[in-house]
Amino acid sequence: METPGRIPNDGVQSRRRWISLLLGSGVLASIASFVYPAIRYMIPPPIGESTSRSVVAASVNELKNNSGKVFKFGSKPALLVRTPDGDYRAFTAVCTHLNCTVQYRSDLHEIWCACHNGLYDLSGRNVSGPPPRPLESFEVHVQGEEVIVSRSA
Amino acid sequence: MPGIYRRILKWLDERFGAGAVEEFLRHKTVPIHRHSIWYYFGGMTLFLFVVQALTGILLLLYYRPTPNDAFESIQYIVTQVPYGWLIRSVHSWSANLLILTVFIHMFSVYFLKAYRKPRELTWITGMFLLFIMLGFGFSGYLLPWNTLAFFATKVGTEMAATVPLIGPWLLKFLRGGEEVTGATLTRFFGFHVAVLPGLTTLLLAMHLLLVQRLGMSVPPGVERAIEEGRQPARSMPFFPNFLLRDMIGWYAALGVLGALAAIFPWELGTKADAFASAPAGIRPEWYFLFAFQTLKILPAKILFLEGELAGLMGFTLAGIVWVLVPFLDYKAGFGRVTRFFTGLGIFALGYMVVMSALALR
Numbered sequence: 020m021e022t023p024g025r026i027p028n029d030g031v032q033s034r035r036r037w038i039s040l041l042l043g044s045g046v047l048a049s050i051a052s053f054v055y056p057a058i059r060y061m062i063p064p065p066i067g068e069s070t071s072r073s074v075v076a077a078s079v080n081e082l083k084n085n086s087g088k089v090f091k092f093g094s095k096p097a098l099l100v101r102t103p104d105g106d107y108r109a110f111t112a113v114c115t116h117l118n119c120t121v122q123y124r125s126d127l128h129e130i131w132c133a134c135h136n137g138l139y140d141l142s143g144r145n146v147s148g149p150p151p152r153p154l155e156s157f158e159v160h161v162q163g164e165e166v167i168v169s170r171s172a
Numbered sequence: 173m174p175g176i177y178r179r180i181l182k183w184l185d186e187r188f189g190a191g192a193v194e195e196f197l198r199h200k201t202v203p204i205h206r207h208s209i210w211y212y213f214g215g216m217t218l219f220l221f222v223v224q225a226l227t228g229i230l231l232l233l234y235y236r237p238t239p240n241d242a243f244e245s246i247q248y249i250v251t252q253v254p255y256g257w258l259i260r261s262v263h264s265w266s267a268n269l270l271i272l273t274v275f276i277h278m279f280s281v282y283f284l285k286a287y288r289k290p291r292e293l294t295w296i297t298g299m300f301l302l303f304i305m306l307g308f309g310f311s312g313y314l315l316p317w318n319t320l321a322f323f324a325t326k327v328g329t330e331m332a333a334t335v336p337l338i339g340p341w342l343l344k345f346l347r348g349g350e351e352v353t354g355a356t357l358t359r360f361f362g363f364h365v366a367v368l369p370g371l372t373t374l375l376l377a378m379h380l381l382l383v384q385r386l387g388m389s390v391p392p393g394v395e396r397a398i399e400e401g402r403q404p405a406r407s408m409p410f411f412p413n414f415l416l417r418d419m420i421g422w423y424a425a426l427g428v429l430g431a432l433a434a435i436f437p438w439e440l441g442t443k444a445d446a447f448a449s450a451p452a453g454i455r456p457e458w459y460f461l462f463a464f465q466t467l468k469i470l471p472a473k474i475l476f477l478e479g480e481l482a483g484l485m486g487f488t489l490a491g492i493v494w495v496l497v498p499f500l501d502y503k504a505g506f507g508r509v510t511r512f513f514t515g516l517g518i519f520a521l522g523y524m525v526v527m528s529a530l531a532l533r
Contacts, residue, residue, distance in 0.1 A: 065350075089447055094351065096446065099448075117326070119454075120447075132325055132450065133452045133454050135327075135468045149467065149468065151473065
């Protein structure tokens with residue numbers, strides 16, 4: 020039996036629920052609209068990768084046989100090695116294990132990472148220790164007095 | 173004088189309620205038994221944390237968190253500023269002793285099973301405080317912007333990149349970009365002086381409140397001995413009896429800190445160079461050595477996982493088990509002897525000691 024003019028109890032209930040839903044989703048949406056920019060703010064915009072595909076790594080007389088040099092290639096360090104035979108090789112100097120900067124070991128004739136004792140041979144292959152992948156290699160050209168390293172096309 | 177003292181007390185009492193402060197102080201007692209020595213390490217950790225906060229604020233007066241200035245500003249602090257060498261060395265030494273006392277506190281609580289019901293939350297807040305202290309160590313280590321710190325941060329943040337799904341995002345969040353740069357230094361500075369202290373304050377308040385409310389835990393062995401009447405239940409008031417004993421320890425710690433700072437000043441090393449090779453013999457701070465040695469030993473691939481991911485997953489799992497130990501070892505709460513968890517603790521401690529020793533070889 021319904022009394023005229025009186026809203027049935029479950030009607031109030033469902034209207035309440037409807038209003039709570041509206042209010043709740045409104046509050047959630049506004050929280051999301053505050054949080055989203057804050058989270059996006061935490062990640063910086065990407066820096067344009069250096070477009071230079073080649074760089075002068077050293078001058079011809081700079082490196083003796085069986086020695087190496089770290090140079091700046093774009094935003095990352097790279098390694099120029101002169102083998103005991105006098106050939107030039109170039110690789111990224113960023114260890115594939117955990118990002119340390121590698122160096123040439125003239126006593127081992129290999130490329131070594133001091134952080135966790137990883138070793139690469141003179142082709143950049145990971146031969147011992149934790150590195151999971153070989154070092155990326157670059158092309159080396161000697162032009163006049165300059166040793167030029169470039170990314171393989 | 174006693175008149176004024178009494179009047180001030182009365183004034184405070186009228187505002188805080190009848191003897192509330194006194195009641196609060198009198199509530200806590202410290203049990204006396206053969207393991208009582210371990211009760212000192214929580215207070216010692218708190219004291220060293222206060223030393224860190226105070227010396228940290230002093231360092232902030234001169235430190236500049238940019239790659240061009242950071243190293244030079246610390247050089248300036250230790251060479252030009254009066255007593256700068258003292259403040260900086262005390263901050264570094266106290267940080268290391270703090271990590272040591274945190275670990276002693278954690279392991280003593282673990283082995284004496286003080287995490288038993290109803291102290292689960294005390295243990296969990298304590299574990300989070302321990303993680304935060306390691307975060308303080310890791311972020312503070314980069315701030316001098318020297319070579320060791322630079323590569324330690326490279327390796328440490330690269331570890332984060334191996335986390336499945338969110339790894340690359342996490343890496344960029346931590347480094348403030350793809351590489352460890354000045355952006356990373358700025359972020360780590362913010363974590364070190366704002367985010368972590370804020371979190372610490374919150375967790376520490378909870379931790380201390382729980383200790384105050386639940387009182388000190390009595391180890392199961394001692395509890396049984398008391399129940400069987402083999403030993404009387406003895407205790408002393410925390411205030412002032414135990415606090416005074418605590419303070420003797422703190423006073424001694426200050427002496428040790430001063431001596432360490434004067435005799436073994438903390439090294440600054442060489443300024444970080446993003447385009448130099450990692451130096452030979454590089455290794456992290458002693459409290460990360462066990463993780464470092466694990467990474468060194470792990471092969472490139474374990475089954476289908478990359479070695480470092482497997483290592484990271486192992487440590488994460490161990491960390492989760494450690495945080496949840498009050499629930500896993502719930503039987504200890506009923507007064508049962510749980511040798512498995514004691515064994516697990518011995519294994520964990522042994523692993524950390526052996527791996528650290530191997531790394532120092």
